[in-house]
Amino acid sequence: MKELPTITSLINSFGKLPGVGVKSAERMAYAILSFSKEDQEEFSKAILAAGNKIHHCPICGLYTEDDKCEICSDMNRDHTTICVVSEPKDAIAIEKMNAFHGVYHVLGGLISLSKGIGCDSLHIDSLLMRVKEDKVKEVILATNPTLDGETTAMYVAKLLEGKGVTVTRLGYGLPMGSSLDYADSLTLSKAFEGRKKI
Numbered sequence: 353m354k355e356l357p358t359i360t361s362l363i364n365s366f367g368k369l370p371g372v373g374v375k376s377a378e379r380m381a382y383a384i385l386s387f388s389k390e391d392q393e394e395f396s397k398a399i400l401a402a403g404n405k406i407h408h409c410p411i412c413g414l415y416t417e418d419d420k421c422e423i424c425s426d427m428n429r430d431h432t433t434i435c436v437v438s439e440p441k442d443a444i445a446i447e448k449m450n451a452f453h454g455v456y457h458v459l460g461g462l463i464s465l466s467k468g469i470g471c472d473s474l475h476i477d478s479l480l481m482r483v484k485e486d487k488v489k490e491v492i493l494a495t496n497p498t499l500d501g502e503t504t505a506m507y508v509a510k511l512l513e514g515k516g517v518t519v520t521r522l523g524y525g526l527p528m529g530s531s532l533d534y535a536d537s538l539t540l541s542k543a544f545e546g547r548k549k550i
């Protein structure tokens with residue numbers, strides 16, 4: 353029996369999710385078919401609502417439904433300490449450890465020589481602007497401990513040289529080649545405590 357085109361398209365959609373192979377995508381697609389009409393509608397509405405309402409905070413790049421994100425709006429946080437991450441999910445991992453009270457800056461990726469991604473596609477100019485305008489005292493480079501993460505951290509550190517700001521890099525702790533959002537909170541907070549000046 354040939355697969356129905358609507359099923360194929362549903363499987364292809366699930367297959368776009370991270371870590372989902374063809375088999376899992378098939379299981380998910382058929383699970384959706386077994387949902388009640390109500391649950392199917394709720395599911396699709398949730399996806400559309402997320403896509404329509406959530407956008408990047410214009411200051412730091414985290415996800416928000418408002419003009420600016422909860423962290424940028426919070427005056428109890430230290431706006432003179434910026435933690436630079438590659439993706440919003442890294443900031444979420446750092447938030448979970450409950451020990452960082454500064455603000456974030458999302459680069460939107462990493463410089464990658466192997467993938468041909470240069471610094472132009474990253475939000476670096478806006479970081480330099482914030483450092484200048486918000487009288488920032490410390491920039492913590494919390495990119496992943498991978499080759500691309502290190503390359504990016506070193507590049508940003510170089511640009512911040514002589515700008516009157518302390519630049520630190522997470523201490524390790526974090527295993528080389530791993531990613532921040534997989535680190536447990538204890539390892540991550542130890543890496544924060546052990547951050548070193550560049």
Ligand SMILES: [Zn+2]
Pocket residue numbers: 409410411412413414420421422423424425
């Ligand atoms: Zn923000």
